[in-house]
Amino acid sequence: MGTRDKIAKAQRLVVKIGSALLTNDGQGLDVARIGLWVAQIAQLRAQGKEVVLVSSGSIAAGMKRLGFSSRPTQVNELQAAAAVGQMELVGVYESHFEKHGLCTAQILLTHDDLSNRRRYLNARSSLRTLLGLGVVPIVNENDTVVTDEIRFGDNDTLGALVANLVEADVLIILTDQQGLFDKNPRDHKDAILISHALASDERLEAMASGGAGVLGSGGMLTKVRAARLAARSGADTLIASGREPDVVVRTALGESLGTWLQPEHEPLAARKQWLAAHLKSRGSLVLDAGAVRALRRAGTSLLSVGVKDAEGSFSRGDMVLCVDEQGGLVARGLVNYSVAETLKLLGKPSSSIGEVLGYQGEPELIHRDDLVII
């Protein structure tokens, strides 16, 4: 079982601070407490570690500034609050970090920035450059321009994707509870803290499905899912209380605080991680039993001979789901042919592609480098 001293050994960490913590019971930002988290991050930096901070709080800060007494429901008002509040949020961080001689940078990301491979590579390169220069990047979702369909929504997911992006060793999620309990501690006095688990343990989702607090967005469920996402690139996740004094520093010294969720598998290669996490599927392919076996056991490419049906509106290069004949998800991958071409190739050997389509493309429907087995 992995241990929390990994924080002490970690070279690169992502620290996520949630809305539930950052705000003074909905009364704007808790500036004094932000100073305490900044001091902990400064200690990590002083030990030579690179830290990316993912911080929520723009909407809560903007609400106070604009005099909204409750969280607006209209998207344009939420976006206005985020635009106003983000200014204050980064200002507070900048002034706290400055006291420790540290320089900060603001990075606002949207789903598109991470799902478009070129922009993903650009985001990765700027973050790595900033870290190399000793800067502490402060990331938030670009709430002012996102629409509902493309929102990350909660910052736990964003934190995990950033951990993937920079290949962090550890993702630390600071929230208003001591960690993940076996049930929502807000509703159950007898809830028990989970100290260690594998991020992939399916029982965690049921424990975490108790909903979010008034100020937060995703609750524990998005934190558990974030841990699973972070595990794809090999990162361990700590979910802990940001109200516990010096929680990060004490954990690094070996104290058993919070919930530690560790990866089970070897990290996926960066390209496959990106594939698994970012693209929305445009259709699906139904695989026969032989193809399912070949993909699962031998890690082969997917050939048209093993595909029985195709649906959706995908083009060459789009992401499709590969399902078995019972509808169970087997893999995701980038397909080499459009849906119209694929339908013509169903059940046919690769050697007939030239004859069926009138031109010779790749012999595989999906190359194994472009496939992620689920």
Ligand SMILES: Nc1ncnc2c1ncn2[C@@H]1O[C@H](COP(=O)(O)OP(=O)(O)O)[C@@H](O)[C@H]1O
């Ligand atoms: N099993 C659980 N263990 C701990 N907290 C839980 C659990 N289920 C639901 N929660 C809720 O999740 C909340 C934290 O999530 P959220 O409000 O989204 O915070 P943040 O803004 O830090 O992301 C807690 O206040 C708690 O009420």
Ligand SMILES: N[C@@H](CCC(=O)OP(=O)(O)O)C(=O)O
């Ligand atoms: N991007 C939003 C934060 C979304 C949010 O509240 O997320 P979380 O902290 O995970 O509950 C903001 O800055 O207000």
